[in-house]
Amino acid sequence: MPKAVVFDIGRVLIEYDPEGFYDGVIGPERRKALFDAVDLHGLNLRVDAGERLHETFAEAACRHPEFGNEIALWADRWIEMASPEIPHSVRLLMALKAKGVLVLALSNFGAETFEIARAHYPFLDLFDQRYVSAHLKAIKPGPGIYAALEQGSGFAPGELLFTDDKAENIEAARQRGWRVHLFEHPQGWADCLVEHGILNEEEAA
Incomplete structure (x- = not known):
């Protein structure tokens, strides 16, 4: 044993359902555009590897200003994706x-x-x-x-x-x-x- x-x-x-969270907040069409443009799961993996949460997503928001507010949601409302x-x-x-x-x-x-x-x-x-x-x-x-x-x-x-x-x-x-x-x-x-x-x-x- x-x-x-x-x-x-x-x-x-x-x-743990980031896609479902974003669908509920910004709608499926905008969510798909966001996830196609920005590797959010890859950013999260960097955080899992030891990078800092808010800094990592803030940098991505600067690189993709057209999705800046949506990218920030990952760090600011993370617990809602993990519920x-x-x-x-x-x-x-x-x-x-x-x-x-x-x-x-x-x-x-x-x-x-x-x-x-x-x-x-x-x-x-x-x-x-x-x-x-x-x-x-x-x-x-x-x-x-x-x-x-x-x-x-x-x-x-x-x-x-x-x-x-x-x-x-x-x-x-x-x-x-x-x-x-x-x-x-x-x-x-x-x-x-x-x-x-x-x-x-x-x-x-």
């Missing part, structure tokens, strides 16, 4: 914690956005250890962030069970010998935890 359970955060414990929590996933985290299972977070996250998320979602403080890309200057699916967790936690790869919504992140962990589950919905993750003998069906409900 695995000795520690590792969670990704975005689209596993909390929803709401996924209730069943949060229950699973709490059930694991209550049972004394070691729970770790492994997530691509900016330093500032992670603090915003922590303030908004107190359950993020339940993790025994958190491995955040901006803190480590290493991003999934690169090997450095996985190695940091192995070294920091002291667990062998086969003792870790990891869930993530991105296939490339799961495959990188699998190649290291981790046990893995591709997150598609909370019930599938619940079933995985039961199959591994970590939770029973009542605990995973």
